[in-house]
Amino acid sequence: AQTVTQSQPEMSVQEAETVTLSCTYDTSESDYYLFWYKQPPSRQMILVIRQEAYKQQNATENRFSVNFQKAAKSFSLKISDSQLGDAAMYFCAYRSATGTASKLTFGTGTRLQVTL
């Protein structure tokens, strides 16, 4: 079974600064997908960014980028120019590329605080 580990329960960043959230995973599969989801307080969880394991190029979405290290099974999220609206719980998630269930396995989350 796959596992996802987020070792940072809480992180804090000043507005306009850069922060990196860590995620490691364990799998015996070679093809899979990785996701970062954001869960703001009392609001719906939304997708931040996704990475396909067979793509070597790191995904980027505006201020959000990932550092995907397949051999090390590491998938960190970098948030540049942090904004107050970035404050939320961030979950790393894994999905196998095989099978039809498309089930996600989540990490325990990192609570990000953004300070002035």
Added chain:
Amino acid sequence: EADIYQTPRYLVIGTGKKITLECSQTMGHDKMYWYQQDPGMELHLIHYSYGVNSTEKGDLSSESTVSRIRTEHFPLTLESARPSHTSQYLCASSEFGQPHNEQFFGPGTRLTVL
């Protein structure tokens, strides 16, 4: 925000009551999911569905049951609520097909059983 809705948003109920948590989506997605999330913790999949008349148990054992009679509707039922059922329940949906397809989440129902 995604077109997926959950009601009620908050529910406080006594032990032994039967409850149904509603989830509806207007995106025509075939796949739907129920996750259980304790405060500050990860999400655990408890039920999922490929489509109408399809339901499967997830990775976390749950005493709840689900049904999928219509594509857009995926309710979760607890026949006899207990304090151990206190948690947040999140519904999600995704398109059938590519595994990289995004799951869209509802706002959640926060259930408290006294």
